[in-house]
Amino acid sequence: MKDHPSNLERTSMKRLIAFYTILYKEIHRFVRIWPQTLLPSAVTTSLYFLIFGKLIGGRIGEMNGFQYMDYIVPGIILMSVITNAYGNVVASFYSSKFQRNIEEMLIAPVPGWMMLAGYVGGGVARGLAVGGVVMGIAAIFTSLRIEHPAVVILVFLLTAILFSLAGFLNALFANSFDDISIIPNFVLTPLVYLGGVFYSVDLLPEPWKIISLGNPILYMISAFRYGFLGVTDVSIERALLIIVGFIMVLLGWSLWLLKRGTGLKN
Amino acid sequence: MKALSINDLRKVYKNGFEALKGIHLDVEEGDFFALLGPNGAGKSTTIGIISSLVTKTSGKVTVFGHDLDSNPDAVKRSIGLVPQEVNFNQFEKACQIVANQAGYYGIPRKQAIKRAEECLDVLGLGDKRNETARQLSGGMKRRLMIARALAHSPRLLILDEPTAGVDIEIRRSMWDYLRKLNREGTTIILTTHYLEEAENLCRNIAIINQGIIVENNAMGNLLGKLNVASFILELRKPLEKLPKLTGYRLARIDDRTLSVDVPVELGIHGLFDVLTLQGIEVTSLRNASNRLEQFFMNLVESGRNERPSV
Numbered sequence: 001m002k003d004h005p006s007n008l009e010r011t012s013m014k015r016l017i018a019f020y021t022i023l024y025k026e027i028h029r030f031v032r033i034w035p036q037t038l039l040p041s042a043v044t045t046s047l048y049f050l051i052f053g054k055l056i057g058g059r060i061g062e063m064n065g066f067q068y069m070d071y072i073v074p075g076i077i078l079m080s081v082i083t084n085a086y087g088n089v090v091a092s093f094y095s096s097k098f099q100r101n102i103e104e105m106l107i108a109p110v111p112g113w114m115m116l117a118g119y120v121g122g123g124v125a126r127g128l129a130v131g132g133v134v135m136g137i138a139a140i141f142t143s144l145r146i147e148h149p150a151v152v153i154l155v156f157l158l159t160a161i162l163f164s165l166a167g168f169l170n171a172l173f174a175n176s177f178d179d180i181s182i183i184p185n186f187v188l189t190p191l192v193y194l195g196g197v198f199y200s201v202d203l204l205p206e207p208w209k210i211i212s213l214g215n216p217i218l219y220m221i222s223a224f225r226y227g228f229l230g231v232t233d234v235s236i237e238r239a240l241l242i243i244v245g246f247i248m249v250l251l252g253w254s255l256w257l258l259k260r261g262t263g264l265k266n
Numbered sequence: 267m268k269a270l271s272i273n274d275l276r277k278v279y280k281n282g283f284e285a286l287k288g289i290h291l292d293v294e295e296g297d298f299f300a301l302l303g304p305n306g307a308g309k310s311t312t313i314g315i316i317s318s319l320v321t322k323t324s325g326k327v328t329v330f331g332h333d334l335d336s337n338p339d340a341v342k343r344s345i346g347l348v349p350q351e352v353n354f355n356q357f358e359k360a361c362q363i364v365a366n367q368a369g370y371y372g373i374p375r376k377q378a379i380k381r382a383e384e385c386l387d388v389l390g391l392g393d394k395r396n397e398t399a400r401q402l403s404g405g406m407k408r409r410l411m412i413a414r415a416l417a418h419s420p421r422l423l424i425l426d427e428p429t430a431g432v433d434i435e436i437r438r439s440m441w442d443y444l445r446k447l448n449r450e451g452t453t454i455i456l457t458t459h460y461l462e463e464a465e466n467l468c469r470n471i472a473i474i475n476q477g478i479i480v481e482n483n484a485m486g487n488l489l490g491k492l493n494v495a496s497f498i499l500e501l502r503k504p505l506e507k508l509p510k511l512t513g514y515r516l517a518r519i520d521d522r523t524l525s526v527d528v529p530v531e532l533g534i535h536g537l538f539d540v541l542t543l544q545g546i547e548v549t550s551l552r553n554a555s556n557r558l559e560q561f562f563m564n565l566v567e568s569g570r571n572e573r574p575s576v
Binding site for chain 2: 032
């Protein structure tokens with residue numbers, strides 16, 4: 001039997017409220033513990049700007065025609081977005097699993113995709129908050145300019161969504177707190193640092209340049225840098241396609257796992 | 267109308283353990299129902315399946331006529347669950363925990379907060395609404411779990427050992443509240459290890475053992491099946507040797523304390539007559555265990571004896 005339109009409307013409204021509740025809870029969580037969630041990125045990036053930008057950067061000179069400080073700003077902002085979006089979802093979702101309060105949602109009429117949307121929304125919100133803080137700090141050290149604002153916003157949102165999804169998957173499979181630190185420490189951090197945050201990939205000799213092109217984070221940082229400075233190591237279209245492609249894969253995988261109840265149900 | 271109907275429900279876990287072997291169970295609307303069984307009998311699996319936390323292997327579950335497979339949302343809206351273990355975010359405030367739960371059921375934030383405050387008030391937690399869960403005592407946490415389960419005004423409340431580790435005063439006040447809730451129309455299913463609790467609160471009972479429902483009856487009928495009652499007798503003077511009482515089974519606990527099994531057909535009145543004739547004066551008398559406990563133990567023991575030897 002098909003649902004009456006008003007029933008469908010009511011169901012949609014209730015689901016929207018459920019989504020808002022998860023999002024509110026997630027944002028409230030990282031704001032409540034801001035010394036753990038917002039402050040560390042502010043301190044770390046200030047140090048990056050001070051050491052790599054001011055002290056060492058002054059001696060490096062120009063990179064692709066820009067002051068070194070200006071060149072590294074987009075990468076440092078996006079690095080904060082990546083680590084915070086990932087970290088927010090993996091920590092929050094795994095601790096919900098660990099404390100079993102995820103059952104609050106599982107027993108309620110909250111579809112899996114809605115739960116995923118709520119957690120990803122929380123990750124994007126934290127990425128946005130931390131990205132904003134880091135941009136504010138960058139403005140102290142250098143005169144920020146944005147050549148293509150639409151690209152900046154698009155890459156920022158897509159990257160935050162992608163790494164929130166990745167954090168969700170990590171938490172879904174995790175069975176201990178060790179499991180949620182392995183990927184960030186041993187996979188994500190090396191990929192971010194080798195993704196051209198502090199240098200142009202053109203500086204690398206072969207075969208490292210070719211190998212670096214296999215790092216998806218390189219495309220995100222290059223596209224983000226293009227939004228700020230108007231220069232890039234790779235094609236913007238290809239970069240956006242790669243990000244969207246990864247999002248589709250991780251989204252499909254997450255939804256499939258949620259439908260099966262992997263990591264959540266017996 | 268049936269609040270819950272379970273037909274041929276089976277659950278086999280990935281490791282091959284068969285937790286439920288095709289159980290059938292009906293709970294009428296408005297009932298106060300006890301689901302009892304020893305540890306590992308299948309109670310929590312049954313509750314997990316009804317509340318969508320465990321995926322069933324086969325069988326059919328309907329809640330107020332809504333099928334769990336075809337209309338899970340309607341089933342979920344009908345049920346409030348108080349789990350066995352404390353499972354809320356320890357760093358969230360009591361009011362937020364209940365309001366968030368209401369939000370998951372589609373209640374707008376303002377209404378959800380109002381509803382949370384009402385639920386906390388009726389459970390005596392009104393003044394704790396702004397305290398984080400970890401600041402609450404064990405009894406308060408238990409009551410908070412009930413408040414959370416009531417956030418969306420469910421028609422069926424399932425309580426999985428709700429008074430475990432709670433002191434007697436709070437337990438009694440929780441019983442009063444659950445009775446009130448049941449009188450107001452909420453169907454309640456209770457699992458507990460305190461059989462006195464089930465005997466006091468519930469009108470109907472099912473006992474599950476090794477994944478099978480071994481008894482499903484009205485509480486009165488069930489207790490009527492008991493043909494022996496056990497008592498503890500405190501004596502005025504120490505006994506030198508056990509008296510001989512035909513038909514009664516006696517055992518000495520210490521010099522002044524006896525346990526006695528009294529067959530229903532002989533009755534306790536006859537016991538006092540015989541003891542008086544032998545010059546034994548009883549100063550006090552109490553049940554060795556409650557009646558349901560005796561019945562429960564009989565069933566569980568018989569289940570064990572039927573197990574094939576390994």
